[in-house]
Amino acid sequence: MNFTHMRGIVRAIAVVLSLAVPLVIAISSADARIGGGGSSGSRGSRTFAAPPSTTTAPGTAQPFNRTFTQPGSPGMGAPATAGAAKGGFFNRPGLLGGLAAGFLGAGLLGMLFGGGMFSGLGGLSSIFGLILQIGLIIIVVRLAMSWWQRRHTPAAAYAGASGPAPSPAAAQNSFRSGMGFGLGSGSAPLEILPADYEAFERLLGEIQGAWSDEDIAKLNTLATPEMVSYFSKDLEENKARNDVNKTSNVKLLQGDLAEAWREGETDYASVAMRFSLVDKTLERGTGRLVAGSDTPIEATEVWTFARRRGANWELSAIQQTN
Numbered sequence: 001m002n003f004t005h006m007r008g009i010v011r012a013i014a015v016v017l018s019l020a021v022p023l024v025i026a027i028s029s030a031d032a033r034i035g036g037g038g039s040s041g042s043r044g045s046r047t048f049a050a051p052p053s054t055t056t057a058p059g060t061a062q063p064f065n066r067t068f069t070q071p072g073s074p075g076m077g078a079p080a081t082a083g084a085a086k087g088g089f090f091n092r093p094g095l096l097g098g099l100a101a102g103f104l105g106a107g108l109l110g111m112l113f114g115g116g117m118f119s120g121l122g123g124l125s126s127i128f129g130l131i132l133q134i135g136l137i138i139i140v141v142r143l144a145m146s147w148w149q150r151r152h153t154p155a156a157a158y159a160g161a162s163g164p165a166p167s168p169a170a171a172q173n174s175f176r177s178g179m180g181f182g183l184g185s186g187s188a189p190l191e192i193l194p195a196d197y198e199a200f201e202r203l204l205g206e207i208q209g210a211w212s213d214e215d216i217a218k219l220n221t222l223a224t225p226e227m228v229s230y231f232s233k234d235l236e237e238n239k240a241r242n243d244v245n246k247t248s249n250v251k252l253l254q255g256d257l258a259e260a261w262r263e264g265e266t267d268y269a270s271v272a273m274r275f276s277l278v279d280k281t282l283e284r285g286t287g288r289l290v291a292g293s294d295t296p297i298e299a300t301e302v303w304t305f306a307r308r309r310g311a312n313w314e315l316s317a318i319q320q321t322n
Contacts, residue, residue, distance in 0.1 A: 005107070033299065035320075040317060040318055041319075044266065189260065200273075205250045212248065246282060248273060256271065258302060271304075278294055280292035302321060
């Protein structure tokens with residue numbers, strides 16, 4: 001392999017790493033706090049329907065990655081797969097789709113570095129260099145495709161969502177900036193009172209605290225059995241990695257009601273919340289910082305709470321927002 005080919009490989013690796021490393025860092029950061037890695041839980045019959053947009057979360061809530069609710073069950077909304085992309089050569093899952101994307105990426109890199117469409121492949125005299133280049137490209141393409149799907153799937157999946165987004169006037173009535181929750185829209189099927197908003201804000205802090213303390217017994221009093229099962233699994237995975245996630249200084253910055261409704265004996269309320277917190281991952285036993293810092297970060301999520309008639313509110317779902 002001559003110097004020109006070697007220089008081309010080095011440049012290709014530099015480009016790939018410059019794209020892949022920030023994505024990996026962002027994914028690791030997002031996965032740390034409770035519910036930060038995806039959308040989990042159930043919203044009753046509206047599990048597969050999008051919560052209306054609000055001033056706090058003007059985008060679309062992501063569909064659930066984990067839920068006990070089965071698509072197509074009686075009373076369910078549109079299934080999450082309603083808007084799934086149709087199959088194509090580059091949409092095929094598994095090795096074939098990955099290799100196709102990888103070879104396409106190799107050709108594009110070849111053009112980028114001044115060669116022909118297939119110079120990224122044919123110009124390499126070393127099979128090791130070929131494998132390394134294709135492998136790195138496949139990683140980046142998969143990350144990019146995953147990001148693209150997460151960004152565009154919700155709109156299609158929620159095409160059958162019930163009810164339009166609130167009007168600007170209604171949003172204004174349900175919004176209070178920098179002072180916690182607004183008082184909600186008067187048109188909500190279920191009336192949410194100031195005491196309810198106080199309970200939601202309290203649960204935001206208490207659930208984060210119980211997660212940080214790895215207190216499953218406490219989480220059982222604050223969340224539904226479904227959500228506790230997810231939290232327990234995530235905490236076990238942290239222990240397997242010898243990590244412990246610590247969240248502190250949780251502060252609600254802004255929040256408003258997306259929707260509230262009643263199903264039989266159960267009340268539901270989905271609220272958008274923008275909050276700040278200190279999020280750190282430490283090595284278990286030594287306390288060595290693995291990820292995060294003491295600098296507060298901000299997050300915006302849609303939390304759904306549920307309560308049986310006469311009981312307290314419990315966390316029923318967490319959805320990430322776009």
